[in-house]
Amino acid sequence: xxxxxxxxxxxxxxxxxxxxxxxxxxxxxxxxxxxxxxxxxxxxxxxxxxxxxxxxxxxxxxxxxxxxxxxxxxxxxxxxxxxxxxxxxxxxxxxxxxxxxxxxxxxxxxxxxxxxxxxxxxxxxxxxxxxxxxxxxxxxxxxxxxxxxxxxxxxxxxxxxxxxxxxxxxxxxxxxxxxxxxxxxxxxxxxxxxxxxxxxxxxxxxxxxxxxxxxxxxxxxxxxxxxxxxxxxxxxxxxxxxxxxxxxxxxxxxxxxxxxxxxxxxxxxxxxxxxxxxxxxxxxxxxxxxxxx
Amino acid sequence: xxxxxxxxxxxxxxxxxxxxxxxxxxxxxxxxxxxxxxxxxxxxxxxxxxxxxxxxxxxxxxxxxxxxxxxxxxxxxxxxxxxxxxxxxxxxxxxxxxxxxxxxxxxxxxxxxxxxxxxxxxxxxxxxxxxxxxxxxxxxxxxxxxxxxxxxxxxxxxxxxxxxxxxxxxxxxxxxxxxxxxxxxxxxxxxxxxxxxxxxxxxxxxxxxxxxxxxxxxxxxxxxxxxxxxxxxxx
Numbered sequence: 001x002x003x004x005x006x007x008x009x010x011x012x013x014x015x016x017x018x019x020x021x022x023x024x025x026x027x028x029x030x031x032x033x034x035x036x037x038x039x040x041x042x043x044x045x046x047x048x049x050x051x052x053x054x055x056x057x058x059x060x061x062x063x064x065x066x067x068x069x070x071x072x073x074x075x076x077x078x079x080x081x082x083x084x085x086x087x088x089x090x091x092x093x094x095x096x097x098x099x100x101x102x103x104x105x106x107x108x109x110x111x112x113x114x115x116x117x118x119x120x121x122x123x124x125x126x127x128x129x130x131x132x133x134x135x136x137x138x139x140x141x142x143x144x145x146x147x148x149x150x151x152x153x154x155x156x157x158x159x160x161x162x163x164x165x166x167x168x169x170x171x172x173x174x175x176x177x178x179x180x181x182x183x184x185x186x187x188x189x190x191x192x193x194x195x196x197x198x199x200x201x202x203x204x205x206x207x208x209x210x211x212x213x214x215x216x217x218x219x220x221x222x223x224x225x226x227x228x229x230x231x232x233x234x235x236x237x238x239x240x241x242x243x244x245x246x247x248x249x250x251x252x253x254x255x256x257x258x259x260x261x262x263x264x265x266x267x268x269x270x271x272x273x274x275x276x277x278x279x280x281x282x283x284x285x286x287x288x289x290x291x292x293x
Numbered sequence: 294x295x296x297x298x299x300x301x302x303x304x305x306x307x308x309x310x311x312x313x314x315x316x317x318x319x320x321x322x323x324x325x326x327x328x329x330x331x332x333x334x335x336x337x338x339x340x341x342x343x344x345x346x347x348x349x350x351x352x353x354x355x356x357x358x359x360x361x362x363x364x365x366x367x368x369x370x371x372x373x374x375x376x377x378x379x380x381x382x383x384x385x386x387x388x389x390x391x392x393x394x395x396x397x398x399x400x401x402x403x404x405x406x407x408x409x410x411x412x413x414x415x416x417x418x419x420x421x422x423x424x425x426x427x428x429x430x431x432x433x434x435x436x437x438x439x440x441x442x443x444x445x446x447x448x449x450x451x452x453x454x455x456x457x458x459x460x461x462x463x464x465x466x467x468x469x470x471x472x473x474x475x476x477x478x479x480x481x482x483x484x485x486x487x488x489x490x491x492x493x494x495x496x497x498x499x500x501x502x503x504x505x506x507x508x509x510x511x512x513x514x515x516x517x518x519x520x521x522x523x524x525x526x527x528x
Binding site for chain 1: 344345346365366367368369370371376378382384385386387391394395396398399400440444
């Protein structure tokens with residue numbers, strides 16, 4: 001394949017990675033930004049979304065799109081419910097202490113992972129995509145489903161942005177993010193906001209997982225890579241910044257796709273880690289991040 | 294005048310350190326009570342305790358007949374107490390309009406309150422879409438007060454509202470406090486500037502080591518300012 005089409009193919013693959021990564025990282029970024037909690041279990045919410053998607057699509061017979069659409073709605077809701085319980089039972093009791101919650105979410109990671117291993121098993125299982133359609137370009141054919149993942153992610157990101165910037169709920173979330181104490185002094189129930197943000201973060205990860213699972217398969221260890229890449233995106237983009245998350249996800253996703261194809265996946269990871277180091281040294285709040293009280 | 298706010302034997306701690314030691318205070322309806330004292334005396338902690346922002350270990354804070362200690366912090370402003378924190382603590386990344394909206398949401402107030410508040414601080418009307426962190430110091434203080442007044446408070450807590458402001462702005466703040474008193478709003482004002490206090494307060498409470506050492510009418514303080522030297526260290 002000539003260089004141009006090869007680059008286009010790599011860019012499309014990178015775009016799919018970036019789209020799913022942006023959703024996953026946005027969930028982590030919101031939790032990090034609003035609650036000041038490093039949620040090490042975020043990747044497990046992603047995994048749980050994928051595993052539940054497999055369970056739901058397997059349970060619903062008929063056209064694959066039916067099961068997939070059901071999974072797209074039900075899996076994030078169930079994962080959000082799990083996150084709500086975790087917030088109430090674990091994080092709230094620790095008074096959202098940043099250090100203690102790191103240890104607690106590591107514990108949560110292993111609990112969720114081992115429960116998945118026990119009840120779902122060690123196998124990687126495929127989920128059928130809702131449709132199989134190849135878009136025929138002059139140089140190669142490309143999966144229509146993959147492009148629909150990019151479109152769906154973009155829609156969800158825009159919807160999240162609208163909620164954050166145009167609604168009262170979003171305003172309350174931002175106020176809590178900027179100054180928890182003053183937010184309370186104006187009647188904002190910070191603990192309820194935290195619970196909602198933690199559930200929303202987990203749901204975004206679950207949606208991302210449902211979208212990607214027809215491409216990648218569901219496995220009980222699949223949460224590790226998204227967690228690492230999400231941290232990289234959040235650090236580069238800035239805490240709680242949607243714009244930063246999207247830009248950083250595009251940088252990491254596209255560079256991962258292109259560098260992996262033309263050089264090696266290892267080099268892509270080295271460059272991503274180098275970027276994180278540079279951001280931490282020269283702009284610790286991230287490209288679009290702000291400091292908060 | 295009947296007391297609207299009564300603080301009795303209040304103890305507060307920051308970790309292991311006791312900051313308030315059996316503090317007693319009363320605030321009458323429509324009164325401006327000023328808390329004076331050295332840095333670290335417990336003035337700001339008193340305001341934060343009223344707002345539920347620091348835990349109360351013992352004692353009582355009553356708004357009318359309602360006990361406030363034990364209420365979650367976010368419920369306290371809904372009882373009609375508004376707070377202008379030291380350093381303004383605006384939501385700096387949010388616009389002027391959004392900061393005002395947060396104030397309005399506290400007790401579900403609407404457009405009429407918003408307009409009344411903007412009439413009180415007309416400069417904010419021109420800056421509604423501006424990020425509040427980019428306002429001048431005086432404008433930020435006006436926004437902090439506007440946000441608090443959107444609560445339509447019975448009791449207003451002002452923590453060093455004139456800090457770092459130029460004289461014309463200090464005068465504006467004084468006028469606003471006097472105007473609010475005329476409307477029956479009770480105010481607790483924490484101040485470092487004794488001259489600012491004398492022109493606007495009805496009574497002054499001297500706080501030292503977390504205790505209310507002495508409360509006196511402002512006329513008595515004018516006649517004998519020795520208490521200022523005693524508790525604040527300046528004359």
